[in-house]
Amino acid sequence: MNDVMTIARQPTLYIPHGGGPCFFMEDPRGMWTEMAAFLRGLPAMLPEPPRAILLVSGHWETQGFAFTGSAAPSLVYDYYGFPPHTYQLTFPAPGDPALAARAARLLEEAGIGAHVDAGRGLDHGVFVPLKVAWPEADVPVVEMSVDRSLDPALHIAAGRALAPLRDEGVLIVGSGMSFHNMRAYGDPRALDPSAQFDAWLTEATGKTGPSRDAALGGWRAAPAGAFSHPREEHLIPLMVAAGAAAGPGERIFGGEVLATRISGYRFD
Template sequence: MRQPTLYIPHGGGPCFFMEDPQGVWTGMEAFLRGIGPTLPARPEAILIVSGHWETRGRFSFTSGPRPGLIYDYGGFPAHTYALRYDVPGSPALAQDAAALLNAAGLTADLDADRGLDHGVFVPLKVAFPEADIPVVEMSLDRSLDPKLHLAAGRALASLRDRGVLIVGAGMSFHNMRGYGDPRFTRPSDDFDAWLAETVTDAPAAREARLIEWEAGPAARLSHPREEHLLPLLVAAGAADGAGERIYGEHVLGTAISGFRFD
């Protein structure tokens, strides 16, 4: 059964597995936990693009049968460095995904040694806690070229018909100076509104606007560096149908959204 594509927030570090007396992350956690029931069927596999893995001049896919975890965050409680997410990999899916990109004139390879970073295992541990769906992580190209990442999504689109759930994991607002600063609330709202309008536009117009994302209001204030936005472009590129916002709230005073494409 054909799967949608998603762009989801991954939160801050291991936030969902720490004490949260102020309830900062409860809404986002509830959204992630509710993803599974909204899908047309249990995914055969998950192909997920993280804002925390970049490769130069190519895309890369984790291809190990049992990927480990990369605790690429610092200053958190000791127990968060012992989190487990013993999910299987899918060497076959990784090979097929790389072949699709290469056939489309892009450059892609396999990395059998790399594990899953926190932009992957943290949200998936919430959304699919059973850890029984094979996961392959895909890198960003360090050029951060929006056209390139949309093209990568288009090349991967056929995987959806095989029951593969394509997920972009990032944060729709990602300026570390802005979290908790009330001066960033209005700019984040402006960019978030533009982003939601863009996602729900017709596919051709959506793609044109995403290519020129820096023209959006407060775009560079919301993303001083766009690695957390580009997973959205991969998800959008893999979709030929409508997009919709499926999650939105203020987190630490800034607007954060999640999107789905059918």
């Protein structure tokens, strides 16, 4: 009899995390309803419950990559002007210092600078969407920063180095927004260019190998690319998720929010 337990390979995801603590506020127009339903459905999309979640947030930029190393990470309420109750949200998911150390080591072995930050908490790009998807907060979470260079090729390479974690039950998630032009949100004139970029991004993520790397690396030259991301920190987590998977990306969420097209992707 073989008593060795088989662990299913986890996919990688790129998810929208909404606007601030949007899912925990009154929403009379139902603006965030569709996105919240998508996030709640994430556990059912997986082959089995993840052993841990490694989430790359566009809200943490460092020199080289960093990983939260606390066993009980605090929360960073890095949003402004929202109702008082949103600064009392809790998400007591445990950290995973061993995973943080292993992830940093995998990057260092690939020649990519990385370190563990034991004092850093989880920002809202992490705890807001995960509180919707895993409200029980029973899955260990490690946050990964983006390198402040925001270099697509570097982040794709980082994802490639982290790929072995998928076979260890770790779900790698990029958290951002596929359209992130703060001045354009809510402007009806933004819908068409955001849709152009959305269509391009879906096609680009559906490629594999070097062709996908080249396409994503040239995102700024895409239709409405620079308009969709005047600064790309919310797009860059996608590069890590794509780099950690060899298979083509699949669009698993598509919706219209604040007069813009927003998408989410899965890579196998």
